[in-house]
Amino acid sequence: MAALLPTASGTPAAATEIPVEPPAGMRRRRWIPYALLAPGLLWLAVFFVYPVFQLVMASLWDPSGSVETGYTFAWAFSNYADAWEMFHVQFLRSLWYALITTVVCVALGYPLAYAIAIKGGRWKNLMLVGVIAPFFTSYLVRTYSWKAILSDSGPVVDFLKWAHLLAPDGRLLATEFAVIAGLVYNFLPFMVLPLYASLDKLDVRLLEAARDLYHGPVRSFFRVTLPLSMPGLIAGTLLTFIPAAGDYVNAQLLGGPNTQMIGSVIQSRFLVVNDYPIASALSVMLMVTILVLVTVYVSTAGTEEVV
């Protein structure tokens, strides 16, 4: 889990000191672990720590400035209040969409990962390739093709209209459904892969033991399979929820004005409206909110120490 947070990479086990007095030759090489860490730490400092610092600074700039006249730093906490005032709808919507996406990904991804890991047999690798295959195309291209699939004159809409599941003037594009469907499609592999890794390690003899001890298939699942796949489930939900909450491509390409997510707001504030302080404040709010949610989630769901 720690690997998900970039800042955590600064504390590897390699840096721990050896308690016994090492021979002279080894003592001289004590700097090696630090030397190996240096490029990574430098990279993080330049491309993560500094930009975040800049972002926090920008969120406190005087809002009366502009790109033309320049900005001044002013501890302007009012930017946060203004940002919330203007965009709390999109902000909450993003978290809501991310939550739905995560739930749908669990519902679709768990059975899939279970089938591949437990029942996959010799098709295991082929099925895994199938899960990863979408990554061979660019994220943007994949989402564009969804636009074509869900378009008003596309086959899906035609079929749904024919089956009377959609009103004659109904459409899929620019609806919540389209945005969430796109998010689910794009993040499903991030749910399946960690779940697969967890379930693949599951000893099927434990399920036999559970059956032997009066647990039917459903109870065995909830008392044995699910708890033992928790690490994968936690990793999968984080890998789905976090990028989905900040995503703007799906909302941009598949959504409409009523399905705008915070990612697209930030994008347009920065690049279209050039309102840097508000855009920065929104970014910081999103980062902090996700960090808090994830911390609470991991500490409640992940208390069970799983071997």
Next chain:
Amino acid sequence: MTDQDLCIENVTKTFGGFTAVDDLTLTIPDGSFFALLGASGCGKTTTLRMVAGLEEPTAGRITLGGLDITRMRPYKRPVNTVFQSYALFPHMNVADNVAFGLRRKGENRADTRRKVAEMLDLVQLGQYGTRRPAQLSGGQQQRVALARALVNQPEVLLLDEPLGALDLKLRRQMQIELKRIQTEVGITFVHVTHDQEEAMTMADTVAVMQAGRIEQLGAPAEMYEFPASAFVANFLGQSNLIKAEVTGQADGHVTVDAHGNRLAVPSARCRVTSGTALLGVRPEKLHLADGLAAVPSGHAAVQGVVTDASFTGVSTQYLVRAPWGSELTVFVPNSGIAHPALPGAEVAVHWSPAHSFLVGS
């Protein structure tokens, strides 16, 4: 015999083209300690798994106390298993592992806690309730697995090579422990093992299995003294088997010709009474004498040359080459009476005919 006997009737199990269990019929009396003994792949574990409900027989019937359980789901059977790998739940502590079955059976909390504590005391793990399985040694894990199954008070406890992963000393200790526990709880134990010594030490009744069938079934001492076949004679302890031709029968004895030696075997100890057979004697029932003249009257004897003597502490194990070329194994107890024979010495190997047996070749 009460009515809670476990009966396996004409059970066959095939996997694809391979027959693992072949028309097996077996009755395991209530309250007995029964061992299924055989080499790996003989069908003993498959038999056990069919009783547990983890495999379904291809044909035949399994009943427990008259109740047909052949197709009953495993979680509905009054049967529990101690798995070879223990299969303890790694995400639960020892007490929760042991309580796993009881909680499902709807026992109330106080009863569950009391029974778990009692059971952990029985397997001498009273202090370990809050540990995780990974924090225990192999022997302790094995006892948790035993407690987890026993606490449910099943009609039958199935043990699938439960001591296989333990070292020799611990295994001996657990054999005695298991026997004690079985006597204490009085539940039918069906124990699968490939270790003949383990089977003989622990079980009241042993069934030797080979190629999906039962080769012989009986009390350990009975089977050891009078094996039904050459396979059992070799699988259960060691045997000297000498090829012999039956020549006739006279006053309660079958006479045979073994490489020119005329030998007699009591008729009651003959599985075959004609044709080519194998005359068997256990190594500890063979004695050494300096020459044929020193052989006590009434004993059968053959001459030979000592080729090897290994001192093992309790006894000295000799290899004696008979005139026809094969070697006989002789165990001489280290009682301090006889002087040791040296390799190369000419000796007479002799035995009481009542200790020999005749089986088909």
